[in-house]
Amino acid sequence: MQITTLLFLLLSIMAVGAALMVLFSKNPVHSILWLIVVFFAISGHYLLLNAQFLAVVNIIVYAGAIMVLFLFVVMMMNLNQEDIEPVKNYRLQILGVLSGGVMLLIIVLAVMRLQETQPVQLKVGDAGLITNLGKTLFNNYVLPFEISSVLFLSAIMGAVIIGRREED
Amino acid sequence: MNAIVFTALWGVIMMIAGAFVRSTTAPRYMGMLGIILVFVVNAMELTSGFSLFTLPTMDMVRSSTFNLTFLAVVFGITFLIFLLNGRDIEKIGKHKFEYFAILFFILCGVSLVSTFNNLLLLFLGIEIMTIPLYILTGSDKRNLVANEAALKYFLLGSFSTGLMLMGIAFLYGSNPVASFYINNMQFGVGALPVLTVIGMLLLLSSMSFKVSVAPFHFWTPDVYDGAPTVVTSFMSSVIKIAGFFAFLRLFENAFGVMHAQWQMLIALLIVATLLVGNITAIFQQSVKRMMAYSSIAQAGFMLFALFAMNDMAREGLVLYSAAYSLASIGVFGVLARMDDITYGGFNGMGKTHPLLALGTTVCLLSLTGIPLTAGFLAKFYMLASAVQTGVYFWLVVVAVLFAAVSAYYYFRVIRAIYFKSPEGNNEGIKVSRSFEWILLLIACLIIALGINPEWLLGWMFI
Numbered sequence: 001m002q003i004t005t006l007l008f009l010l011l012s013i014m015a016v017g018a019a020l021m022v023l024f025s026k027n028p029v030h031s032i033l034w035l036i037v038v039f040f041a042i043s044g045h046y047l048l049l050n051a052q053f054l055a056v057v058n059i060i061v062y063a064g065a066i067m068v069l070f071l072f073v074v075m076m077m078n079l080n081q082e083d084i085e086p087v088k089n090y091r092l093q094i095l096g097v098l099s100g101g102v103m104l105l106i107i108v109l110a111v112m113r114l115q116e117t118q119p120v121q122l123k124v125g126d127a128g129l130i131t132n133l134g135k136t137l138f139n140n141y142v143l144p145f146e147i148s149s150v151l152f153l154s155a156i157m158g159a160v161i162i163g164r165r166e167e168d
Numbered sequence: 169m170n171a172i173v174f175t176a177l178w179g180v181i182m183m184i185a186g187a188f189v190r191s192t193t194a195p196r197y198m199g200m201l202g203i204i205l206v207f208v209v210n211a212m213e214l215t216s217g218f219s220l221f222t223l224p225t226m227d228m229v230r231s232s233t234f235n236l237t238f239l240a241v242v243f244g245i246t247f248l249i250f251l252l253n254g255r256d257i258e259k260i261g262k263h264k265f266e267y268f269a270i271l272f273f274i275l276c277g278v279s280l281v282s283t284f285n286n287l288l289l290l291f292l293g294i295e296i297m298t299i300p301l302y303i304l305t306g307s308d309k310r311n312l313v314a315n316e317a318a319l320k321y322f323l324l325g326s327f328s329t330g331l332m333l334m335g336i337a338f339l340y341g342s343n344p345v346a347s348f349y350i351n352n353m354q355f356g357v358g359a360l361p362v363l364t365v366i367g368m369l370l371l372l373s374s375m376s377f378k379v380s381v382a383p384f385h386f387w388t389p390d391v392y393d394g395a396p397t398v399v400t401s402f403m404s405s406v407i408k409i410a411g412f413f414a415f416l417r418l419f420e421n422a423f424g425v426m427h428a429q430w431q432m433l434i435a436l437l438i439v440a441t442l443l444v445g446n447i448t449a450i451f452q453q454s455v456k457r458m459m460a461y462s463s464i465a466q467a468g469f470m471l472f473a474l475f476a477m478n479d480m481a482r483e484g485l486v487l488y489s490a491a492y493s494l495a496s497i498g499v500f501g502v503l504a505r506m507d508d509i510t511y512g513g514f515n516g517m518g519k520t521h522p523l524l525a526l527g528t529t530v531c532l533l534s535l536t537g538i539p540l541t542a543g544f545l546a547k548f549y550m551l552a553s554a555v556q557t558g559v560y561f562w563l564v565v566v567a568v569l570f571a572a573v574s575a576y577y578y579f580r581v582i583r584a585i586y587f588k589s590p591e592g593n594n595e596g597i598k599v600s601r602s603f604e605w606i607l608l609l610i611a612c613l614i615i616a617l618g619i620n621p622e623w624l625l626g627w628m629f630i
Contacts, residue, residue, distance in 0.1 A: 139224075147292050153273070
């Protein structure tokens with residue numbers, strides 16, 4: 001058994017296990033913490049696929065920013081009381097079954113057509129390498145890249161203007 | 169290219185100056201200096217094609233005399249706003265330098281959307297134009313109405329930007345060469361792929377939102393009404409015309425070949441916009457809100473550029489931009505100095521402030537489209553371009569009818585100015601002598617353009 005296959009299995013078990021824990025945790029804060037584990041495992045998968053940039057961005061954006069946002073919401077609205085009964089809505093259940101069914105359909109179709117398409121291979125392909133990304137970004141897309149700095153600068157300035165306390 | 173770099177640079181300079189300079193009048197003069205500088209470098213590129221920078225733009229921006237002339241109009245209008253309402257911009261709040269810096273960043277966005285050749289730059293330009301605008305709308309933090317307006321504008325604006333991104337993604341996926349370049353979309357003339365149609369409709373809706381074309385106009389009255397009046401002045405002039413220019417540029421280059429297929433759609437939008445804008449404007453009590461609806465109505469006329477899309481329409485759009493913006497900054501400039509912004513506030517202005525009354529009247533006449541003013545020729549160019557296309561003649565008739573309707577609410581202000589007696593001495597109107605003269609200068613520009621539009625349009629053909 002190759003080391004990559006071993007890693008793949010390990011990460012997959014980790015991802016699925018943590019995802020199940022997200023669902024079955026009683027405490028919403030625990031759910032969120034387990035979700036972070038899921039994201040780390042998926043980032044590991046990206047690394048195996050040679051997509052370094054995607055892996056890093058996944059950790060920074062999802063595990064970093066969005067999870068903090070989730071935590072804030074849970075804590076601010078004081079949702080982590082375990083005795084709150086989840087609302088059992090008949091219509092919601094039907095919708096859940098429907099969306100889950102669609103997801104299942106997609107997965108089944110993908111598996112059925114596995115022979116026709118080129119399955120993703122581990123450790124080959126260089127589209128996700130940071131080197132190539134950097135080269136494209138600074139050759140073909142250098143103008144949008146530089147100009148987005150104006151956008152960020154004005155947004156930061158706006159945040160300061162709106163957010164700063166003004167003493168009279 | 170000059171304009172893009174210089175506006176961004178001057179924004180940064182003004183921002184840094186804000187940390188060191190304590191003077192209270194410096195921001196205004198620095199802003200004027202900056203806008204003159206930008207105007208000059210832009211005129212340099214316009215007259216001699218001389219760009220100060222050779223950047224690896226990968227053909228993502230394209231300058232021609234058409235869009236550089238338009239940019240000259242934009243910078244000229246901004247200069248007039250600074251001249252007329254510079255003091256009011258400083259009065260918005262405590263961060264005087266920052267407001268001007270933000271305005272320069274917006275101008276950078278405007279320069280982008282009027283020269284873009286790539287959908288990525290269109291997106292960036294629209295964002296640079298609107299995000300600082302959300303901030304300016306809400307910059308009067310103590311005012312609940314302004315806060316509501318800013319929030320509304322932000323939520324709806326982000327949503328429409330989302331639609332635009334989705335449209336761009338569809339276009340990227342559906343054009344045969346997978347390109348973001350609008351001059352290289354390579355759509356055929358025959359039946360369109362479904363994805364292209366979806367992408368085009370999404371872009372059409374989001375651009376219509378940005379320029380407040382009905383039925384995407386619902387944010388306009390509240391936002392125009394809630395924002396500080398000087399910001400409204402900027403919004404209704406520079407932002408609006410820039411939006412239209414980007415709209416025309418996008419649809420002309422990317423979807424020009426299938427013009428006949430979406431012409432009907434534009435015709436329907438024109439009728440809806442004229443109807444909603446003009447009819448609702450009649451029932452307004454506040455002049456500021458009436459001007460917001462009138463800006464929707466004027467958008468209907470500017471849409472004729474997209475409907476006709478010939479040489480006359482291009483000239484017409486530049487002329488319309490100049491005429492509409494001049495008149496609009498005039499009226500909003502006066503409103504910014506008034507305590508009472510209902511029709512009653514204008515009562516007897518002709519007796520107490522004769523010069524101010526004269527300037528305002530010329531602006532209102534131009535908005536109505538009375539001959540000898542720029543507004544008349546602008547409307548004439550738009551309608552003539554539509555006649556040239558030879559289809560949908562009824563559209564021109566409808567537009568003329570609604571132009572007649574618009575006379576009602578514009579003349580209501582003029583009637584208040586000259587035929588109503590003032591309450592007291594109109595102390596609510598706080599204008600200086602120099603303000604009146606600048607307003608008269610704007611009025612003179614309107615009449616000059618109304619007599620000889622070649623004076624402006626000639627720049628397009630050097």
